[in-house]
Amino acid sequence: MKTFYIETFGCQMNAHDSEKVVGTLLREGYSQVPDEADAGLILYNTCSIRDKAEQKVFHRLNEYKKMQGEGKKFAVLGCVAQQEGNKIFERAPYVSLVAGSSSYRNLPDMLARLEAGETRITGLDDRQTDETFDTEFTARTNPHRGYITIIEGCDKFCSYCVVPYTRGKERSRTSASVLAEAQRISHSGFTEIQLLGQNVNSYADPSGKRTFAELLAAVGEVQGIQRVRFTTSHPRDFTRDIVDVIDAVPTLCDHVHLPVQSGSTDVLRAMQREYTREWYLERIAWTKAAKRDISLTSDIIVGFPGETDRDFEDTITLLDHVGYDAIYGFKYSPRPNTPAIHMHDSIPEEIKIERLAILNARQREIQRTNYARHLGHTMPIMVEHGANSRGQITGRSTQNKTVNFTCETTPAIGSYIDVRITQIFPSSLVGEAASASVAPSPALLAQQALNARFSAAQ
Ligand code: 5AD
Ligand code: SF4
Numbered sequence: 029m030k031t032f033y034i035e036t037f038g039c040q041m042n043a044h045d046s047e048k049v050v051g052t053l054l055r056e057g058y059s060q061v062p063d064e065a066d067a068g069l070i071l072y073n074t075c076s077i078r079d080k081a082e083q084k085v086f087h088r089l090n091e092y093k094k095m096q097g098e099g100k101k102f103a104v105l106g107c108v109a110q111q112e113g114n115k116i117f118e119r120a121p122y123v124s125l126v127a128g129s130s131s132y133r134n135l136p137d138m139l140a141r142l143e144a145g146e147t148r149i150t151g152l153d154d155r156q157t158d159e160t161f162d163t164e165f166t167a168r169t170n171p172h173r174g175y176i177t178i179i180e181g182c183d184k185f186c187s188y189c190v191v192p193y194t195r196g197k198e199r200s201r202t203s204a205s206v207l208a209e210a211q212r213i214s215h216s217g218f219t220e221i222q223l224l225g226q227n228v229n230s231y232a233d234p235s236g237k238r239t240f241a242e243l244l245a246a247v248g249e250v251q252g253i254q255r256v257r258f259t260t261s262h263p264r265d266f267t268r269d270i271v272d273v274i275d276a277v278p279t280l281c282d283h284v285h286l287p288v289q290s291g292s293t294d295v296l297r298a299m300q301r302e303y304t305r306e307w308y309l310e311r312i313a314w315t316k317a318a319k320r321d322i323s324l325t326s327d328i329i330v331g332f333p334g335e336t337d338r339d340f341e342d343t344i345t346l347l348d349h350v351g352y353d354a355i356y357g358f359k360y361s362p363r364p365n366t367p368a369i370h371m372h373d374s375i376p377e378e379i380k381i382e383r384l385a386i387l388n389a390r391q392r393e394i395q396r397t398n399y400a401r402h403l404g405h406t407m408p409i410m411v412e413h414g415a416n417s418r419g420q421i422t423g424r425s426t427q428n429k430t431v432n433f434t435c436e437t438t439p440a441i442g443s444y445i446d447v448r449i450t451q452i453f454p455s456s457l458v459g460e461a462a463s464a465s466v467a468p469s470p471a472l473l474a475q476q477a478l479n480a481r482f483s484a485a486q
Contacts, residue, residue, distance in 0.1 A: 029059065030068060031060075031069070032053050032067050033063065034046055034053075034071040035064075037106075038075025038077065039077070040224060047168055051167040053135075064095070065095075070095075070103070071105055074105065074109060075107055075108070076108045076194060077189075078363075085104075092122065102122055103125035105129070106129060106194075109128050110154065111365070124147045126151070126152070127149075133161045155181075155192075157196060160199050171475075172218070172412060176221060177224045178201055179199065181195045181197045182197075186300050188299060188366055189363070198227070198230060200231050202233060203233045206247065210250045216472070217470070218442075220257070221250075224259065225259075229258070229266055239267075240265075240270065241267065244256065245276070254279055256281060259285050270284075275320055283323040287327035288326050290339065291345060294339060298332065298334060308346075312324065328355055329357075329360050330357060331360040332360045340383050344386070351397075353399075357387045392454045396454050399429075399452040407447060408445070410423050411465065413441070420458075421438065432457070432459075433447045434460050437465070439461075444465065444466045445466070
């Protein structure tokens with residue numbers, strides 16, 4: 029029997045890539061096992077966005093070393109695979125397959141070569157391919173959310189970022205194939221869809237039929253779909269019709285993740301972000317002028333080469349101006365192959381740490397004020413986790429806020445329930461159930477039962 033174990037690191041794109049890889053392996057006659065000790069093939073889907081993520085990979089690869097000699101085969105997938113390529117074989121000679129995400133469509137062939145005993149198989153397409161990794165055999169392991177990649181790769185080349193080198197050039201799927209997948213997802217019981225892309229709003233329909241905003245509307249109108257999310261948006265390609273369509277189609281979630289990276293136009297220029305502070309704030313103004321209360325979140329890098337105190341201050345004033353509901357702050361981390369690696373990493377680590385702490389503290393204050401607007405309100409929540417040790421169930425609002433609440437019954441994962449907000453914390457809301465839950469369809473429950481067989485044993 030052919031068995032495999034897969035471990036995934038990194039972003040939602042990676043999580044969803046793994047769902048597609050698992051689907052491909054199952055179709056090729058493999059079975060998934062919850063314990064690496066029982067697996068003939070161990071796959072590791074990696075992330076290299078920042079230095080720490082990459083170090084984790086090599087740490088795990090070293091642990092694999094102990095399992096050599098048990099007849100196991102090892103595969104390294106994802107961004108570290110693409111970035112390090114053949115060097116992985118030198119560092120970890122027990123690895124037989126190294127493949128970046130833009131070559132996954134060749135996985136069946138690579139698996140056949142692995143089974144035939146080859147030990148140095150590479151899939152390193154880099155920026156060569158125009159093809160996307162579409163498969164009808166996606167194993168949907170997220171219990172309540174169906175992911176759909178609508179655009180792969182990135183053509184933006186921000187000066188600090190590895191993604192354009194690890195995930196290849198931008199290539200979009202036709203809107204017809206996205207909609208067909210949305211319908212399949214709905215039939216299998218999911219009510220929430222998340223459209224994925226490194227720059228999801230740079231989507232360019234190869235059939236020329238729909239703009240990104242029109243695709244959002246069409247997915248939002250698929251029968252049975254109640255929530256549509258999309259991530260990540262790039263400010264450069266953020267057009268007004270995206271705000272209009274969120275206003276017009278109620279199933280589109282009232283949340284936009286629009287990473288600014290820095291509030292200083294000088295730093296944005298050095299980052300090659302292709303917009304200024306003013307350009308970004310104009311898009312924020314459109315979003316705030318919407319009829320719906322659209323929640324805004326962002327990614328921010330502190331300590332980019334040359335970032336002065338004044339530049340950093342510009343980032344803090346931008347936080348105050350926008351009033352984000354959440355940010356993900358990162359210390360700049362020099363990455364191989366990127367243009368910024370040639371700039372002097374001028375900001376000392378202790379200043380980066382200090383700036384990150386100031387940023388996060390300021391953001392906490394903003395959220396404390398922001399979240400107060402929800403106090404006493406009742407909002408529909410989708411249940412994501414069963415009760416914790418304190419009896420609190422966890423779910424999410426359409427704005428993507430975490431809501432912990434009490435409820436007399438235990439609603440199923442994927443069900444919807446109205447919750448009245450009674451308390452606010454800087455990063456979450458607390459409340460109590462204000463309605464009976466609307467249970468998910470039998471199809472979704474059957475899918476969850478299938479997945480639980482693995483997670484229970486893990
Ligand atoms: N250093 C620090 N943060 C980075 N990001 C991407 N590359 C780097 C880097 N070299 C952050 C950006 C991006 C998020 C996914 O990761 O903020 O939006
Ligand atoms: Fe990286 Fe910039 Fe592309 Fe985002 S847009 S993936 S930060 S290069």
